[in-house]
Amino acid sequence: MSLYSAEALVLRARPLGEADVVVTLLTREEGKVEAVARGARRGRSRLLAATQPFTESRVMIWRGRNMDSLSQAEVVHSFRGLQQELTRLACASYTAELLDHFLGEREPHPALYELWRETLHYLSRAEGRTPLLKGVHVFELRLMRILGYEPEISRCAACGGELGATLRFSLGLGGALCPQCFSRDPGASPVSAGTLALLQRLADTAWDRLHVVELGPWAPEVQRLLWAFIAFRREGTLKTREFMELVCGAPEEGVNNK
Amino acid sequence: MLYAEPIARLIGEFSRLPGIGPKTAQRLALHVVRMPREQAQSLAEALVAVKDRIIHCSICGNITENDPCRICTDPGRDPAILCVVEEPKDLVAMEKTREFRGHYHVLGGAISPMEGIGPDDLRLKELLPRLASGEVKEVVLATGPDVEGEATALYAARLIKPLGIRVTRIAHGLPVGGDLDYVDEVTLARALEGRREI
Numbered sequence: 151m152s153l154y155s156a157e158a159l160v161l162r163a164r165p166l167g168e169a170d171v172v173v174t175l176l177t178r179e180e181g182k183v184e185a186v187a188r189g190a191r192r193g194r195s196r197l198l199a200a201t202q203p204f205t206e207s208r209v210m211i212w213r214g215r216n217m218d219s220l221s222q223a224e225v226v227h228s229f230r231g232l233q234q235e236l237t238r239l240a241c242a243s244y245t246a247e248l249l250d251h252f253l254g255e256r257e258p259h260p261a262l263y264e265l266w267r268e269t270l271h272y273l274s275r276a277e278g279r280t281p282l283l284k285g286v287h288v289f290e291l292r293l294m295r296i297l298g299y300e301p302e303i304s305r306c307a308a309c310g311g312e313l314g315a316t317l318r319f320s321l322g323l324g325g326a327l328c329p330q331c332f333s334r335d336p337g338a339s340p341v342s343a344g345t346l347a348l349l350q351r352l353a354d355t356a357w358d359r360l361h362v363v364e365l366g367p368w369a370p371e372v373q374r375l376l377w378a379f380i381a382f383r384r385e386g387t388l389k390t391r392e393f394m395e396l397v398c399g400a401p402e403e404g405v406n407n408k
Numbered sequence: 409m410l411y412a413e414p415i416a417r418l419i420g421e422f423s424r425l426p427g428i429g430p431k432t433a434q435r436l437a438l439h440v441v442r443m444p445r446e447q448a449q450s451l452a453e454a455l456v457a458v459k460d461r462i463i464h465c466s467i468c469g470n471i472t473e474n475d476p477c478r479i480c481t482d483p484g485r486d487p488a489i490l491c492v493v494e495e496p497k498d499l500v501a502m503e504k505t506r507e508f509r510g511h512y513h514v515l516g517g518a519i520s521p522m523e524g525i526g527p528d529d530l531r532l533k534e535l536l537p538r539l540a541s542g543e544v545k546e547v548v549l550a551t552g553p554d555v556e557g558e559a560t561a562l563y564a565a566r567l568i569k570p571l572g573i574r575v576t577r578i579a580h581g582l583p584v585g586g587d588l589d590y591v592d593e594v595t596l597a598r599a600l601e602g603r604r605e606i
C-alpha cells in the first residue's frame with residue numbers, strides 16, 4: 151500500500167453498499183483511476199462533495215491491492231454552473247462519458263486533464279444551445295487530437311495533396327480525400343468545404359475566442375461527421391448522447407435562448 | 409463446492425442483494441442455518457408477503473398495500489401542494505419531519521444520463537395528468553442534492569413551469585450541530601443561496 155496525491159476530476163460516481171461511493175476519477179498524474187470513497191455518503195463526510203461528478207479536487211489516494219481508496223479530498227472547483235442549467239449538465243455528462251469511453255485505466259494524459267477542465271469551465275458558463283454545442287465539438291475534436299485520432303481536414307488523408315473543391319470524407323482513412331483518391335475508399339461520403347473549414351476553426355480557436363466562430367448551416371453536418379468519426383474509432387453506444395439530444399436538441403422558442 | 413448445495417444457494421441469493429459482499433452473504437447464510445425453524449419460516453414468509461401484497465399506488469407511485477395509498481386518500485391532507493421525491497424512502501423521510509401535509513409523487517429514481525436512465529424511465533409522464541385539474545398550486549421538488557437529483561429537478565421544472573404552477577426546490581441546508589468551517593464549500597454556497605430573512 152502506498153499513498154499518492156493527485157489533481158482529480160470526477161468522471162462518474164456510483165453508490166456502493168450503505169455508505170460508500172465508487173468514483174471514477176480523471177487524474178492529471180495517473181490518468182483514469184477508480185477509487186472507493188469509504189463513508190462518503192454519511193452526512194458529515196468531507197469526501198461527499200468531492201465525489202460529485204465534474205468536481206475538481208486535490209486528493210490523496212491509497213493504492214490498494216484490489217482497489218484504490220480515497221483518503222482525503224479538498225474541493226478546488228465544483229463547476230456549480232453545470233447544475234443550474236439542464237442543457238449544461240447534459241453536455242458535461244456527455245463529455246464525461248466520452249472520456250470514460252476512450253480512456254483505459256492508468257494511462258496518464260495531462261493534456262486531457264487540462265482539456266476536460268477547460269471544457270467544464272466553458273460549459274458551466276455557456277448560455278444557450280449553440281455555445282454549448284460548440285463547446286462539445288471543440289472537446290470532441292481536441293480529445294481525438296490528444297489521443298492521436300485527429301481527423302485530417304487540411305489536406306488529403308490518403309496522398310497528402312491539396313484538397314480540391316469536391317470533397318469526400320473517409321472514416322477508414324481518417325480524413326478528407328482529394329478527387330484523385332476517392333477510389334481509395336468507396337465508402338467515403340461527400341462533405342462540404344464549409345464543414346471542413348468549420349472543423350478546422352473549432353479545433354484551433356481558443357476557448358475565450360469561441361464566440362466568434364459561427365456554426366452556421368454546417369452545424370448538422372459537423373455533428374454527423376464527428377459522431378460517425380467517434381463511433382468508427384470506438385464502438386459502443388454513448389448513453390448520454392440521447393439525453394443531450396433530448397434536452398438540447400429540440401429548437402426552442404428562439405435559438406440562443408437561455 | 410465447499411458448502412452443501414442449499415447453503416451455497418442461499419449464499420448466492422444473499423450476495424445478489426445490494427451492499428452485500430460474499431463474506432457477508434456467507435455470514436448471513438450460516439446465521440440462517442443456526443436459526444430456529446420458525447424464525448426462518450417467518451423470514452421466508454415476510455419476503456414472499458412483500459412481493460404478494462405490496463403494490464405501487466396508481467396515483468402517487470408510493471409502495472402500499474392498498475391502492476390508492478393511505479396518503480392519497482387522506483382527506484386531511486392539502487391537495488394544493490405536491491411534493492416530488494425520488495424513492496419511497498425519501499417520502500418516508502419527508503413524513504418523519506411532520507412538516508409536510510400535502511400530497512406526494514414518487515418518481516422511482518432520478519435521471520442519470522451516465523447510467524442511461526432518462527426521463528422516460530421515471531414516473532414523470534404520470535406527473536403531468538395530476539397537474540391538469542388545476543387543483544395543485546405548488547410543486548415542491550425534493551429530489552436529492554446530487555447531480556442526478558439536480559438533473560431530475562431541472563427536467564421536472566421544465567415540464568411543470570409552462571403550466572403556470574409554482575415550482576419550488578427544497579433548500580440545501582447545513583447539517584444541524586455542525587461547525588461551519590467543517591462544511592464543504594459547495595454545501596455552504598448552496599445554503600447561502602437558500603438563505604431567508606429572520
Ligand SMILES: [Zn+2]
Nearest residue numbers: 306309328331
Ligand atoms: Zn489524395
Ligand SMILES: [Zn+2]
Nearest residue numbers: 465468477480
Ligand atoms: Zn398514493
